[in-house]
Amino acid sequence: MAGLAEAVTREVIDKLPQPAVIVKEDVLESIAEHLVLPDGGSFEQAYPQFVLSVLDRLVPPQTTYGAGLRNTSSERIDIGMTAAPFEEESIVAELPSGFKIFCDEVRWKDGGFDSTLVVSVQGVCSARALDRASKQFFEIMRALVPFFFRQEMGKSTDADDDSDTTSAVRNTVLVRLQKCLTMYFAPESTKGTFQGRRIRNAVRLLIESDRQVHDAVGLSLSFAAIEALLGEKTEGIAEELSRKAATLLVPNADNRRAAIKAIKRMYDHRSKLLHGERLIVEPHARDDVRVLAAAVLRGVLDWLHFAARFGEPDAEASKFFVDLQEASDTGRLFVGPSEDLWTIPAENWDKE
Amino acid sequence: MTAEWNQVLEQVRVWLDRDKFRTTLLAELAREYRETPAIWNDIASADASATMPHQKTSSGIDFYR
Numbered sequence: 001m002a003g004l005a006e007a008v009t010r011e012v013i014d015k016l017p018q019p020a021v022i023v024k025e026d027v028l029e030s031i032a033e034h035l036v037l038p039d040g041g042s043f044e045q046a047y048p049q050f051v052l053s054v055l056d057r058l059v060p061p062q063t064t065y066g067a068g069l070r071n072t073s074s075e076r077i078d079i080g081m082t083a084a085p086f087e088e089e090s091i092v093a094e095l096p097s098g099f100k101i102f103c104d105e106v107r108w109k110d111g112g113f114d115s116t117l118v119v120s121v122q123g124v125c126s127a128r129a130l131d132r133a134s135k136q137f138f139e140i141m142r143a144l145v146p147f148f149f150r151q152e153m154g155k156s157t158d159a160d161d162d163s164d165t166t167s168a169v170r171n172t173v174l175v176r177l178q179k180c181l182t183m184y185f186a187p188e189s190t191k192g193t194f195q196g197r198r199i200r201n202a203v204r205l206l207i208e209s210d211r212q213v214h215d216a217v218g219l220s221l222s223f224a225a226i227e228a229l230l231g232e233k234t235e236g237i238a239e240e241l242s243r244k245a246a247t248l249l250v251p252n253a254d255n256r257r258a259a260i261k262a263i264k265r266m267y268d269h270r271s272k273l274l275h276g277e278r279l280i281v282e283p284h285a286r287d288d289v290r291v292l293a294a295a296v297l298r299g300v301l302d303w304l305h306f307a308a309r310f311g312e313p314d315a316e317a318s319k320f321f322v323d324l325q326e327a328s329d330t331g332r333l334f335v336g337p338s339e340d341l342w343t344i345p346a347e348n349w350d351k352e
Numbered sequence: 353m354t355a356e357w358n359q360v361l362e363q364v365r366v367w368l369d370r371d372k373f374r375t376t377l378l379a380e381l382a383r384e385y386r387e388t389p390a391i392w393n394d395i396a397s398a399d400a401s402a403t404m405p406h407q408k409t410s411s412g413i414d415f416y417r
Contacts, residue, residue, distance in 0.1 A: 007380045011373040012364075021360055027368075035381065043378060051368045058364065060357045098360055124360040 004028065017097035018185040019133035021058055021125035030054045057126040068120035069130050070104060075138040077117040079146050081153055085115055086170060092119060092141075093178050095185055099123035099133050101141075117145070137181070143206045144180055147294035148173040151341070176301055198317060201228040202297055209290065215281040216273040222286070222293040223270050229296050232321060238267040245292065247324055248299040249341040253331035259342050262349035263292065288344050295341045303336030 008027045013020045034050035037043065071077065079085045086092055086103035093101045105118040119141065121134040152169040183199040202225040209221035227237065230244040242263035246256040266289050272278040300320070307315035327334035367373065 003384055004377075004380050007373075007376050011370075011376055012367045015367050016363060022364060031377075031381075035377075047374065051365060054368060055361050055364060058357070058360055060354075098356060124357050 004031070014188070017095070018187070019095065019097055019099060019129065019136060021097055021123060021129050022054060023126065023128045023132055025128055026057050026126045027054055030057075058124055059126075060124055068102065068122035069134040070118060070120045071134075071138045075135075075142070077119065077138070077142050077145055079115045079117060079149055081115060081149055082113055083115070083153075085117060085145070085149055085173070092174065093137075093181050095181060097123070097125075097185075099125070099137070101137055117141070139207045140181060140184060140203060141177070143203060143210055144177060144294075144297075145173065147291070148176050148298070151294070151298055151343075175305075176298070179301055179304070180297075198229050199297070199300065201225075202293070206290075206293060206297075209293070215286045216270075219281060219286045219289045220270050220274055222289040223267065225293045226289075226296050229300050238264050238271075241267065243328055244321075244324055245296055246342075247328040247334050248303075248337060249295050251333050251337075251340055255342070256331075258346060262344065262346070265349045266292065282348075284345075284348050288348055291344060295343065299337045299341055302338055303334075306336040 005024050005028060008024045008031075012027060013022065013024050016022070030050050030053040034046050034053055035043070037046055084106045086106070088103055088105055090103050091100055092103050100122050102120050102122065103117060104120045107116045107118060108114070109116060119138070121130065121137055123130060123133065125133070149169070152172055180199060180203060184203050186200070205221050205225035205228055209218045209225065212218035212221060223241075226241055226245060230241055230248070231237065233240050242260045245263055246259035250256045250259045266285065269278070269282060269285055270289070273281060303320055303323075304315060307313070307319070312319070323336075324334055326332070
């Protein structure tokens, strides 16, 4: 069964645009129904029936799925702001395999001070594929969208639109989400690029970080996400990550020193927690490292956007690291991020 | 929607109908059958044991929750 499942995955599921519209269980089930033949049965005659059986599982969304598969209360996407994040009944993202994510509804809690998203997923796909893809979409959105909005809020420029999210903010968040989803589900052939590995790994680690009950583990996984985006070395990681993150996030070289020191202290805190030298996590530490990881992801996305505008849509990570090293060595601005992305309060990490 | 549906069906059909997959699958089936005849019981019971995410209704599958 394992070999068969592996062959199905390798030869069919992995070849389809991701997330795939069928899953291996669908194919195995159709094999069980049509290709487990009695003695003397003709494989060649049975095969077309098997193919039809798999295709029968792919159902157009409007007729069967109703309004698609919605996130449940346990999968809710809390945005944490007073404005409506997306317009209701609008498309939030679309994947190459045809899955679409819609914003169905914005719900309010805490007396209207906090919004939470009800989204639905539709696609021409099997029931299992819809379930699997939806779970992935919901997790990714929970890990990314609140931070994307947090990074953009307070920058509204629409004079007559104080309470609602401006279309500029909304579009910026939509573009970043679409980019991350596209990279997350990019084909394996793109490995070596940011698209192929680093962003996918970072998003996975951020999802896992948010899932953790224990602050120390959550904090450590957020650092792992930063390492997924910026790491190249196997030694001197604290030094490497703090220098690179500070260069990426802080345009002014004079201010970078304080950021480097703060990040090193965060990393030191992480190490002491993991090595057992400390048992108590500083109250702000987990949130600060999570915000740092979200800012690093934002910085990388900004750089990719910048590179694409200058004719390099598939810019390699190696080019990013060369540019980052140069900015770090010379103290110059790292070109790409659109603004100062350092938002962690200095006083949180100004002591040993 | 019909065009989109047809496009997805065609995409899946192409990968299922490839000679390589047919051959690979056939070879895998034959090999696994030779090695572990009990495998057929596992495959045949896949329908019963597979975790279906949704409850089936008389009109099909209720995907809306």
